[in-house]
Amino acid sequence: MPNFSKEMNEKEYEAKLLGTPYPKQDPYGALSMPVYRTLAYEFSTAEDMEAAFCGRTGEHTYSRITNPTVQHFEERVKRVTGAYGVTALNSGMAAISNTLITLAWSGGNLVTSRHLFGNTYSFFVSTLNAFGVEVRFCDMTNPGEASEAIDEQTCGLFLEIITNPQMEVADLAQLSEVAHAKGVPLIADTTIVPFSAFHAVDFGVDVEVVASTKYISGGATSLGGLIIDYGRFDRYRTPALKALAGAVQSPFHFRLRKEVHRNLGAYMTSDVAYLQSLGLETLQARFERQAAACKELAEKLQSLPQIQVVNYTGLQENPFYEVSKKQFGEYPGAMLTFDLESKEQCFGFLNRLKLIRRATNLFDNRSLIIHPASTIFGTFTALQRETMNVKETTIRLSVGLESVDSLLEDIRQALV
């Protein structure tokens, strides 16, 4: 078995996770957290109601704000990550939009990379920008450039830990030094390597956003998103957060929970929290198997003559190998890309596959394949695709639970 352990070994992950106590003892001794499919909660007296609604007791009032099943899911994530506050939302995009709406303000700016998940890019340049937030792009692999882009009006530095499909890895420790020296928080989308295997906070990340839709949901059962706040950053420039400095431990978490997520109304539902809580239980076991298969497949695909180049940051010849190894260990995720000669070759190849499924999404139990330029980035202009380095010749593969032999056999027969 490959050694994935960093600080928190696999036994600790599962032991910690499975030992998360329930907030209240269940009257029936239920071993699994029940699904509290209720919208509202009843009170014995008007006084109790007042205390709950004014936030003095922590009792649930309405499931757009909190729900026991979702809270247990959040508690589990909090326990395994060591975070200060965790918020579960109903998609990865909800996690990203809630985070940025908590941080940004009209007249402020956000420093980020052009290499972003398609909807994150669109949210930044269209939605957020329409509310007066300037979006500044820089090369995150060049910390000097990131530093220069930050000024007094910057609300944060945002990046993805392994960009997709470019597979670029920035040095998080360096970027966090740059961000903190300039007085801004580092926000990372860590969807590509789950927190059971990668500790973002050790590299200076202040707020982690995760599309739990991907690895965590377990078998692509549901959409979900997480905002994981380590509560370490407190010098926010955001006017609404500045006003809270000194009064609460994490101004970010406080504003997110007391204002923004309630107003945006994208809280996770109890059914999804139940499914994703089960997903958390098998997360590391699935990740180890899928990431090990991905690495072995990446090595084997390199020798196929029809494949121009294989892009996986766990390969020694990859330009990001060293920084990737430092941050993620030997197994940087279960997704790789490879290039064929032309778009036509890519389409022919995709159409001949028998086992690997043509679908978007990442980290399903099934292996999934897609041609990003014509799908996820299909409505972008050619120039936009070029500046984002999304190539017509690139294919993205998310490796599932099938064996390397079965996957390789399918790929070989489809390459012709």
Ligand SMILES: *Cc1c(COP(=O)(O)O)cnc(C)c1O
């Ligand atoms: C899928 C994904 C998202 C968005 O998640 P949804 O649940 O689809 O909204 C954001 N970031 C990354 C890196 C993703 O892969």
